[in-house]
Amino acid sequence: MDPAHKARLDRDFSDLYRTHLRDVYSYAYYRIGNHHDAEDLTEQTFLQAYRHFERAQAESDGRPLRPWLIRIAHNLAANLYRDRSRRPQTPIDDTTVLRTTHTTEDLVEGRDELARILECIKELPDERREALIMRFALGMDNREIARAMGKSDGATKVLLHRAIKQLEEIVTAA
């Protein structure tokens, strides 16, 4: 590869990393359920992304690369579960609720309630849980989620609708 071209790719990748580190880490954290594995998953995601960045950039045709990054994290997380043959062992720690910025109203509602929601989310099938993480933790729209999950826009819309409906039922029953 022409080294000048490689240097340009490195700069672009550095921008991508700075812009989406928090997205990848948030996804990994909510997907896996503990900080230690989330850190490893985030690092592995960016290393793998670096290896395939040139091709991804060429094929993206100017579209945002966030879905591609999240897809890498999604595949790595699936491999992690397959290798360890387990569901998240450690409950999502309460520090998350404390470390995020909340309004006074939120604080009144209390973190117990939010922790309960997180527990209910864990009861959802993986695919539905992932769709909710992408929508609510990362703020991805239907099209982005569809690209990250390798689904059509329509199927993604249905998936999100069903995920919210099922979660609502779990929360109401809890």
Place this chain on the structure above:
Amino acid sequence: MSQAAGGSVDIERMLRLALAPVEPPAALRLRVETTLQELTDLAVDELDAWELSSMRDPRNWARPVVATAVGATAGTALVLLRVRQQHRKRRAASHSPLDLAQRTLKAASAEARKLTRR
């Protein structure tokens, strides 16, 4: 549990609160950036190695040869232009065609010297 106006749980609002983005730890930032920096440094080393090896490879000599040829052509054109600009003055001063040719040659070599001195 929070209730929406209609009495049902305002699940989307709760989801936004529960799934708030998580800031990556500073140690992770450092770890990933160090690894990426190492990869970038590797790219710079590759650049140096590529430049040296490319000069050893005769297939890559064409580029500097072409650059030299282009530079030489531009220089020659400049000399000719300057010599031509002073042609009328030399013709008036010369007393024979041979004298004019000698004056033109002198002017051309003087212009070429000026150009190479820059």
